[in-house]
Amino acid sequence: xxxxxxxxxxxxxxxxxxxxxxxxxxxxxxxxxxxxxxxxxxxxxxxxxxxxxxxxxxxxxxxxxxxxxxxxxxxxxxxxxxxxxxxxxxxxxxxxxxxxxxxxxxxxxxxxxxxxxxxxxxxxxxxxxxxxxxxxxxxxxxxxxxxxxxxxxxxxxxxxxxxxxxxxxxxxxxxxxxxxxxxxxxxxxxxxxxxxxxxxxxxxx
Numbered sequence: 001x002x003x004x005x006x007x008x009x010x011x012x013x014x015x016x017x018x019x020x021x022x023x024x025x026x027x028x029x030x031x032x033x034x035x036x037x038x039x040x041x042x043x044x045x046x047x048x049x050x051x052x053x054x055x056x057x058x059x060x061x062x063x064x065x066x067x068x069x070x071x072x073x074x075x076x077x078x079x080x081x082x083x084x085x086x087x088x089x090x091x092x093x094x095x096x097x098x099x100x101x102x103x104x105x106x107x108x109x110x111x112x113x114x115x116x117x118x119x120x121x122x123x124x125x126x127x128x129x130x131x132x133x134x135x136x137x138x139x140x141x142x143x144x145x146x147x148x149x150x151x152x153x154x155x156x157x158x159x160x161x162x163x164x165x166x167x168x169x170x171x172x173x174x175x176x177x178x179x180x181x182x183x184x185x186x187x188x189x190x191x192x193x194x195x196x197x198x199x200x201x202x203x204x205x
Contacts, residue, residue, distance in 0.1 A: 007077060007078070009184045009185055009188055010184075011077050012176070012183075014077065023046070023047065025044075028179060029180070033050065033051075036048050036050060037050060037057060040058070040065070041062040041065055042062070051125070052125045052149065053126065054125070056122070056124070071145040073148050073151065073152050082155045084157045085152060085156055085157070086156065086157055086158065089129070090126075092112065094108060112129065114133060117130060117133055118133065118136065118138050118139060121139050122142045127143070127149055134146045134149070134150040162199065167198040167199075167201070168199065171191075171194040171195055171198040172191065176191075
């Protein structure tokens, strides 16, 4: 797995600067998704990075916070290039040896239909996977930031494609924890070494 040294060093420097700033909570390195959401909804956090479900959650649980919420695209590392975030989501797959593959395919098709994607957007804050729905009146009412979201997704990238993804993810987490101790130049080589070990299934300990 190749690392661009300059880009990685710059990204690590930004992460460390944020971690050391007064804007970062003490629990930054260990906070989980829902802890961050709850802190934001109580007004304990001014900024947060999270999935789109935070918007309908705040509207329901903390409307006074939602009334003052704004949104912006993930900041770019290089000023002349757009930010590129990894795309996650719920993946639907049909087993090749399933006893009911045809029925499973019908179920998967139903789940990803336009009507159901409107529903999960409204109820669960999940962004659609069908481009034209970002121009749909109901979806745009659910997501007033639909244009920013679509723009971000169009520039998005895949996560590393490897059956050892969990090992790679854990290796990165271990190398960069806690965030305030990041050493941008040294940690590029550390990341390269431990990712290569993870890809060889040599363990993380």
